[in-house]
Amino acid sequence: MTNNFVFEKDLAAKKIHVVREFNAPIEKVWKAWTDPDLLEKWWGPKPWVAITKSMNFTVGGVWLYSMVGPDGQKHWSHVRFTAIEDGRRFAADTVFSDENGTVAPGASVGHWDNKFIATGDKTIVVVDLSFDDEATIKMMVEMGFEGGFTMGLNQLEELLG
Amino acid sequence: MRRDIYQAIADPTRRAILTLLTVGAMTPNAIAGHFGSSRQAVSKHIQILAECGAVDQDQRGREIYYQLNIDKMKEIDHWMEAFRKLWQTRFDQLDNLLNDL
Numbered sequence: 001m002t003n004n005f006v007f008e009k010d011l012a013a014k015k016i017h018v019v020r021e022f023n024a025p026i027e028k029v030w031k032a033w034t035d036p037d038l039l040e041k042w043w044g045p046k047p048w049v050a051i052t053k054s055m056n057f058t059v060g061g062v063w064l065y066s067m068v069g070p071d072g073q074k075h076w077s078h079v080r081f082t083a084i085e086d087g088r089r090f091a092a093d094t095v096f097s098d099e100n101g102t103v104a105p106g107a108s109v110g111h112w113d114n115k116f117i118a119t120g121d122k123t124i125v126v127v128d129l130s131f132d133d134e135a136t137i138k139m140m141v142e143m144g145f146e147g148g149f150t151m152g153l154n155q156l157e158e159l160l161g
Numbered sequence: 162m163r164r165d166i167y168q169a170i171a172d173p174t175r176r177a178i179l180t181l182l183t184v185g186a187m188t189p190n191a192i193a194g195h196f197g198s199s200r201q202a203v204s205k206h207i208q209i210l211a212e213c214g215a216v217d218q219d220q221r222g223r224e225i226y227y228q229l230n231i232d233k234m235k236e237i238d239h240w241m242e243a244f245r246k247l248w249q250t251r252f253d254q255l256d257n258l259l260n261d262l
Contacts, residue, residue, distance in 0.1 A: 003252070003256070005249060005252065007245045007248065007249075009241055011167060011170055011237065011241075012167070012170045012171050012176070013171075014167050014171075016241075016244070018248055020248075020252050022252075022255065022256065022259055023256070023259065023260075024259035024260075024262070028259055028262050029255075029259065031262075032255055032258055032259060032262070038258065038262075041254070041258045042251060042254035042255040042257075042258045043251060045246075045247050045250040045251055045254070046250065046254070127248075133165045133167060133168075134165030134166050134167055134237075135165065137167075137237075137240060137244075138240060
């Protein structure tokens with residue numbers, strides 16, 4: 001399979017394991033995942049775009065961004081970094097919030113653990129996602145679901161057109 | 162306690178009950194007949210499955226039958242597929258960005 005994309009789910013354990021190879025050196029890939037200007041260029045699944053309000057890439061620091069849809073809809077997300085091993089790994093907790101980063105009490109939190117492994121000129125990224133309950137996985141899907149859904153409709157239109 | 166579909170599938174006995182129900186609707190007695198554990202223990206698992214929305218009750222005369230809630234299972238599948246596509250799209254976009262860096 002191209003790019004060695006792996007997407008494995010262990011629903012009983014509430015975990016998702018994603019692996020992807022990128023044709024770029026690890027420094028560039030790390031930067032693309034941790035620099036807000038670069039994140040905005042790829043994090044939002046088209047036609048959605050991720051717009052950063054603030055980002056403090058330190059342990060305990062927060063990335064506050066909104067996913068902006070084609071009709072101006074906005075979903076704010078609050079990402080708190082829980083671990084950083086410079087250039088190799090970072091972990092974070094992600095949750096829906098408002099534009100001030102205020103999280104509703106009892107909101108579902110998703111957990112990411114992202115590892116970066118250099119293989120020559122290429123880089124393998126391993127993303128482990130875990131969630132606490134059904135509401136969390138629903139939330140994580142919704143964070144990009146509308147994008148995926150719109151994409152599906154576009155493809156349908158192309159097919160019908 | 163809040164119940165969700167992942168609690169339904171987190172336990173091996175409950176997974177076995179769900180597998181059993183893929184064949185067709187069954188009464189609690191018939192389900193219990195497939196397990197070595199007590200009827201009460203199996204009843205408790207069925208109750209949790211019902212609370213999770215994984216199974217539905219169907220009253221037929223004096224008997225209650227339990228059947229799989231296929232739509233609920235499909236919903237989970239649907240979320241997972243949407244999520245997989247989301248990451249695929251993101252990564253394709255990241256490929257393009259990395260080419261330009």
